[in-house]
Amino acid sequence: MAARERVVLTAAGVVTPIGQDLEAFWSSLVTGASGISQIERVPVADLRVQRGGEVKKLGRIKDWRGVPDCRASRLLIAAADDLCSQAAFRPLPLDPARVGVVVGTALGGVEEGEKALAGDRGRRRLPDALYDAPGWNLARWLGARGPVITVSTACASGATALAVGADLLRSGEADAVVAGGYDALSRFVLRGFDALRSLTRDEVRPFDRRRSGLLLGEAGALGLLVRERDARGPRLGTVLGYGSASDGFHIAAPEPEGRGLERAVRAALADAGVSATDIDLVSAHGTATLLNDRIETAALKRALGRRAHEIPINSIKGSLGHTMGAAAALEAFMCLLSAQRGLIPPTLHLEESDPECDLDYVPGQARAARPRLMLSTSMGFGGCNGALVLEAA
């Protein structure tokens, strides 16, 4: 069988609660900064938990003319602006018909639907409420005329988008793909998670004995993918493999043994053509819910065997909250930056170990290390499990 085309990530752009460009994001992660604050943009007074990882002011772009007044679209476009400033990608340096866009989201433009149902008769509110609208708005802003794909594998969406983007390149349908994920904080999702009692009033403490739930965050995270043979200049790393698997267990709760996540990890390793012993770093989903962290730990132990006890495993959700559709893309970028910078960000607010979470979760402060192969795991509503294997540049 012919060797599979390698796909590399040449640049990334982000907008997050801890920084509105890749450098600020990275600096905040390694210094242990927190992006959690009182939510101000939407009314939360009636909710049990009123904090989250909110981006207070989208400061990157001064002139939003021509861009819909849609928070989700603007998060995406702000992340794209960061990407384009690094990669000189706007105006597009290649045939627009050969540039694809693949974005992952759990919520799409649902906030536009909220506004429309509240009586806002704005011409674009309803069309932008469809979950694929922000992806098309991004393509329009970029000037991309190639395939535009929206995936919605819940909180694994960002990983799925990077994998689908890599497939578009391998199939020859595009020569460059802007891929990643996004989601905005809205009353819709805040009320939903509040009702599920998944949110904590404490800090987000992944893998900590005292962990009591997650906080939501908002973000946009996009990477520029190209085939390795077409790549010029610097690169962040390679998307080596991807695996997915359904739990087939419950619409909201993870399967108690983490079998779905285990299958996804095994599939990703197989897709990448590597073994568990090759993995040097795991970016865990690590939401800090009681169930997630215990189940994820068990799944990683089974999928990676002894290697799970030998390597660092971190979660960045203590810093910025659970950014849903953006989470897996941000975590993938964190992995690649760790390799590039030789530093692994800590798991913020992890202070007391849990006997059921007994792996090395990088507590305290950033750790010097230069991983070569990294695994990023994701779990989402509906039993969506995804895993990415990434290789350092």
Next chain:
Amino acid sequence: MRAPAIRALGVLSGAESATRATSPARSADRGSAGAISGPPQMKSLKKETVDPRILTLARPDRPGDRFRRATRECLLALAAVDAMLEDGKTSREAIAGERTALLYVTAAAYGASNREFIERRGGVMHFAYTAPAVVPAEVAIEFGVVGAYGILIGGAPATLRAVEQAARLLEAGTCDRALVLVVEIFEECADLYARHRRFYRWPLVETAACLWLERGAGVLAFESARGGRRGRGAAREGERFAAGPLADLRDWRARGSPGPLELSGQWRGEYARLHWSPEISHARGSAA
């Protein structure tokens, strides 16, 4: 790319129910749908509708407490899989397990549950049901489908892309069979669609469909481009969003599968086409 073989197809369509009646409030017939009986005719679930421009499918009855709060789109997805199994003359065990991939596509089916949650109309809507991911999740839970999965949001081109993705998964050996599931419902948001009626080809036809693919021998070609051409199916019967290609496939089979098969569709200015080679094959026998 090697074309997958079509093992079975289940399509539930509001067009077949032919109930363009104007009737009392839609809430009145919640839970009143008849049981599904099957293919190849696949009698549609009849339902009266408040909007004559929407051809609707009723909420299927499904026994079991687990489905008490399930949304109409979830129950229709399950019904589509049932119909597909009937078409394939096989049992649910044939699709269970980790060697079955599940790809779900919708443009807008989540609109109903999103709206209900926003407006608190149901009052007890479980938030998780607002996620598109929960529709294939219900299928995964009910039928034990725990292999690779994907969820694409978009119109007909997304469905054609899902078939291509299924072919790729089959060719790579990631799975032994792949299900492409599509659900589109409109009724709960009929007034919202009406505000933007110029964007759509009316009537809107509610559809739930599931296509079972296995490794095949022909050749599959997928192409997409920006441009305004419309798919044949959409022009003939109304707008089905992502479900159009599978309804077209059903029609093609009903005509005796005259090859070659070409499915097409457009969405937001993207036109996509999927061409199956004349050697298109129909898998036979057990899928196990």
